[in-house]
Amino acid sequence: MKINLPETGQERVVIVGGGFAGLTLARKLAKSNFQVVMIDKNNYHQFQPLFYQVAMAGLEPSSIVFPLRKLFQKKKNVFIRICELERVNPEAKQIETSFGVVNYDYLVLAMGVDTNFFGNEELAEKTLPMKSVSEALYLRNRILTDYEIALTIPDYEARQSYIDIVIVGGGPTGVEVAGALAEMKHYVIPKDYLELNQREIDIYLIQGGSRLLPGMSESAGANALKFLEKLNVKVKLNTRVVAFDGEKVTMKDGSSIPTKKVIWAAGIKANPVAGLSEECRVWGNRLKVNRYNQIDGLEQVFAIGDIAYMEEESFPQGHPQVAQVAMQQAKHLAKNLKNRSIGRPMKPFHYKDLGSMATIGRNKAVCDLPRIKFKGFPAWLVWLFVHLFQILGVKNRLFIFINWLWNYITYDQYLRLIIRPDERHRSAEVKPSTTE
């Protein structure tokens, strides 16, 4: 059955995914001559860079997610459908969703990427990923819950696996989580859990490669390492995790650490799209696109953001999977689509690297900008403001700013709440009407 959408005679651009890429594109095409249909399984945009602060009880989910409808309130050419993409059918210029079929003139795939467990079922099932705000919230609940349990365990050995945490992956997420956990240990535990001895708590960061933050400069990686060691995080480089049975995590070299919590930030991969040929898929399930973000051989199907793989002179292995690329590709595609619709030629995409940064904790961050690299307090301030201004919504910005100021002054995260979903929650899903 066809999804209920007005036929306005406008060319229809269907955008799948409301992340940095999809959202930026939709906003650029709002009030254009296209009919824009935005499809996402959530009714909100998620600000991924701050997931770790939700997990560490520093921010509320609502401060880092933004309702899509709110964003397009007065945009009469934008239609939002909260459903899941099931299959692409390029011949018929249709997609199949959990709500039904949608025709398109242009299809833009911007579903981003998911956690990569490299085919290890056990890791996928037992470790804690952090690629959605729900996963971040769940992680928060697990950490706090385990502290509560640890209190009730008199035996030292038995207690450790509840309070020690292992983080796998030395990229920005892993580094930021490790730093935040270390600060929780130093500043919060002694206040909230008098009965726990914070010195007993060990935080491990396991990195397969020989350095941290491989996406950034050598010096940034080295400084992140220094910062983390200052916070007593036990960083293990050149170490690969091969198994986690829920009780202990085992490394390739046979060594192991007893813990009930392994945070998995070691890799990402796209979810394969049904209906597209194998040829267009490259490593990590990314979709190979030309310089116009077109999928080879499919004139009217585009891919942007983390899910897209584009080679250009300065990026022979493709672009890094970061928000900057996603937003630049989205803006560029918006221009190209508008040009195309009035018969103008499309222009090839060029990525302009604006630099990257990561924060490790209070006054501790590293920044690589095109001209200058710096660290410490100035880098931390830059990090704060860059992220504050990327956040959607004045009110979100205000609340996050107050939260950060508050936490900074009080050395405290305020939101240590284990709010468990009501049992019935499970059934709360957007399903198409059954009466149809």
Add this chain to the structure above:
Amino acid sequence: MKINLPETGQERVVIVGGGFAGLTLARKLAKSNFQVVMIDKNNYHQFQPLFYQVAMAGLEPSSIVFPLRKLFQKKKNVFIRICELERVNPEAKQIETSFGVVNYDYLVLAMGVDTNFFGNEELAEKTLPMKSVSEALYLRNRILTDYEIALTIPDYEARQSYIDIVIVGGGPTGVEVAGALAEMKHYVIPKDYLELNQREIDIYLIQGGSRLLPGMSESAGANALKFLEKLNVKVKLNTRVVAFDGEKVTMKDGSSIPTKKVIWAAGIKANPVAGLSEECRVWGNRLKVNRYNQIDGLEQVFAIGDIAYMEEESFPQGHPQVAQVAMQQAKHLAKNLKNRSIGRPMKPFHYKDLGSMATIGRNKAVCDLPRIKFKGFPAWLVWLFVHLFQILGVKNRLFIFINWLWNYITYDQYLRLIIRPDERHRSAEVKPSTTE
């Protein structure tokens, strides 16, 4: 197995429940000569009067709940255990919890009350209660989700059951939810759901009795009714709901309304406590206590708040089950316990009614104060400030105030997010260590 608690030689007061009653008592006994053990299944205190604003996407859960540990951070004589009461064993002066056994010198039962479905399994299973912040959040998700689904249904009839809402119960909760939903319909739907016709949305309030707000004055009830009718809420008095199959709700008189959402605010009852004799249970499972909040025949077992039933001259049917009674009983019991411990006699409890109020919407509320009854904008302001100052935590107060101001100015609720729990959430519960 015994729960892990320090034996300090102090007399131990075990408080079950961190609601208005239990929390107030624990705070009064903090820094006393008692060892206080607070037991709750959640690690936070919930501010019930504002649940409906969470459900209506006006406030974040985190603004109306407060972490227990944060509250007792520097109180060395207070010990918190996040577990469930399973059984009381007065002979042994012990309780059994999901964490193990706890001995007490004084036991204070303050578990409050739960939703009463009057034994109707179908209603219990299919309607939406609102007695916890999780239930409120779930209700929010359901309302927003059904709007999303309604968009996809071209057929008028089929659409109605997704957008019409029936509220059962004409007490403060029912009235406040009805008012908030009506305002969401008027101010939010036209902005967020251009594709929905707000005139199609019907909100019903079903009340068994002949008036609204039976706990308040005649005039308050009449004014609430006027306000709700002004907001186009369809109020049905003297009407009893007998069945809801998930598709339509049926009244005693045989009439019915097709809807997928029935909010149940029609009654409360306590959960029976295993180990206590039948004799001490009265209507609504309340525990009969004497003027010292002692359960008959059990010198050292007390009950306070909604779960307690005490008759005094001016309240021959017992006190109303409201926060005021709970907090006054808690303060009084704290004094009595302190007196008792130094051999002084306990004093009988007297309830001082400070009045009651309910809000229906923007600038619409009703106040019954001991000397004066008033309504409208002044009542609404009083309601706002009374609730604002009852909220725990300066930061919560600040955030709620900003939220209210914001929503008032923008005619908007900001938090229309369907944040569904991660699948794994289900397993996130505080269970005692299995290694023990």
